[in-house]
Amino acid sequence: MSSTSSILPWDVQRLPRADGSVFLVTGGNAGIGYFVAEQLSATGATVVLGSRNPAKAEVATASIRSRVPGARVRAVRLDLADLSSLRTAVESLDVECLDAVVHNAGVALDDPPRRETGDGHELMFGTNHLGHFALTHWLMPLLSAAPAARIVTMGSFAAKSERLDLDDLQSRKDYRPKRAYGRSKLAQMYFGLELDRHLRAVDSTMASVVVHPGGALDSLTPSRPPVHVRTAAARLRGAPAALLVQGKHAGAWPAVRAVLDPTVRGGQQWGPSVFSLRGKPRHEPVWNHLADTSVAARLWDAGRDLTGVDLGAVPG
Template structure:
């Protein structure tokens, strides 16, 4: 599908459309790509809520955004996706009548053993990155359904392109390899985002679900936002050669921001960077072949319901 129509101007990452009066939630909005998603969305005039495990870090991020975006409306709620039992309280703390978009961005990435678990006994990366967002979506659905045309934007990963789910070992109990487990947790998120949109369409919901990925986004190429992120001269020098292929996290935020704000974006689409899926301005790209497997997506959905105890039932319209 074309990314723009004759009635809408070409997308410009530096000149975002206005979204005054809207409310957007960004999970993990206090650091990394999530911080830049929140900062950029706040420039649209919307109220941006940072979902963060750490209130102190959220306050630092909030202050940074307010110092850089004149008149920014930004606040925070405590949100721990690894603690499924706390999600209802976190959603109540939003204290809004409707929610216009949520960006499922927060994530845990472990570099090495040992395998860790959430309090509920789920593998930490799968439990946080996928199951946490899966359950959070159910809690948010009444607020999203109350908005005129809400969007659920799921932040996947380019690392998921080369992974495949093991539906018999979703929790990596039998074969734990941290990088692979991370990639699979992000792949599970992407399957969920696409399956969710199919189910929303089936009940003619006004809510849409879009999947995005940031391409290759490195700290060494990321614009400084002290004290949230500080890029040293050494990091800048070391990262320079990589800039031919990948980008910083400020640019990695662009597909998610476009998925929230661009009226031409449609549910069920996949958005990523324009150049080889690794860097550049955001574009709609073909859904990866393995992500188009609806049988895998449906089995993952059922397993996720069982693991979280969440019953979506008929997705509300």
Template sequence: MSSLHSPWDVRHLPSAEGKTFLVTGGNAGIGYFVAEQLAGTGATVVLGSRDPAKAEAARGSIRSRVPGARVRHLRLDLAGLSSLKTAADSLRLDRLDAVVCNAGVLLDHPPRRESADGHELMFATNHLGHFALVRWLAPLLTATPASRVVTTGSFTAKSESLDPDDLQSTCDYLPKRAYARSKLAQMLFGLELDRRLRAAGSTTLSVLTHPGGALDSLTPSRPGVRLRTTGERLRGLPAGLLLQGKEAAAWPAVRAVLDPSVRGGQLWGPRVFGIRGLPALEPVRGHLADPALAARVWAASSALTGLDPDWDLG
């Protein structure tokens, strides 16, 4: 029976023995819990992280909770576009069953900051870096039957708009607005990628997820990664009626990687008002349902990264 009609058990995941998954930002936050949960399936999990020390701490934490876990580190700086082909090549894998495009940066205060390549920093890290990384991973992904590109968007992105002529918020920069726009661009990329994969006859799927509302104060401690204080836990209790911790926020991405009933072009998020609870299928609507806008974002992203817009996805 399809798992769309039978319960998906977040505590008892199917085996993924022999498979390999890359999680960007897998050393901390929601990405850490995505990696921890995927490691429990018997798969090899690659943590994409800029910081080797933090990645090693995450590896140690996962192994302490998942005996025999297969976890490795990939040095990955999504804000440095010129480094991403080298990073993808250094994986040295013969299969890649999924990449979870999870890593992201959220700046809290002005001024507007730029990457070394001259791009607005959140747009560069959250969107352009993943756009380029997936392009360089595409040959490995499309050579792996039924592989998946899972793009972690944001609940806030669904109510934001995007100007293809000012994708990097040069005219009206506000940190939270620029963040939401970067995540909307990422989600539009994921949908356009799936359209292109289908047109190429590929078995690779591109799927969107979002984590809903996730707070550190509701997140269980992981020694070496992050410890929750007693004060944080107590202060977070009222918020637990509406929001959730990052362990639960990882569930939509984990389901998008593992559930055989998931289809390309779908959006998965928390079941309760899109902000907490078990992972559920959500409608793709609003700006996300505009293929012309997605195609313009793809073209602009290709130009900004210096990549040919017509990837080989066959």
């Protein structure tokens, strides 16, 4: 990666080169994940889209190749809701090392009823948090083989107003879809910060960074047909919101910077610069409730028990 990025102001339109690097973006076939993958592809890196839908992944890779000449992009099948499949998915990456993973994929349900993964976990918590927790375990050998790998966890501004119920992580007692989604993203953010504490404890060269996209709307997102098509009507409806929020292409910026910028440090939180809702990516204070290490430690233990994988002995 270019050393000039630590001297020049960060420019979202002029990213440093990352030739020879390999990046994995979970959920890279749609939404914010697509734009993370597209922007990273423009750096010369090899970008792998992790997607549970091979057909959608192929459409996304074709879109990226049409917009980024010479893009080194490909896809692997990755279903975070199926914990037993993750080891095979990682093996299918077929790489010697991984320079960064962006934990972006997620499920968001708007209406009841409560649904579960095949492993019996509430679908959003099981996919968004537990799936990435287990995936990190299987990726560790590849990440530790890179000189200074980044693990970037995509949280959500929706998590800022939520609090975890450690006695009901699976939302069995009082299921409300939007709250369950916010809590699943909050759990991801706790995990990203706790992971970095584990990495620091063993003097690892890896770093774990937490990011969020602020407010990112489809109506403010540029078209990438057929991955995403913004109609003229949607553009007009969304125009007033542009004063406060942004499109998903801009929502990708904090994650892209967390992958590429050598000045980014483990344990940091990054988001948009204007009220944490829109604008260029910046380092921001960790939200007060995310700084509670006792909650993070209990969640870590729960993740280990629920997934059956032990991230406790991360490699140095």
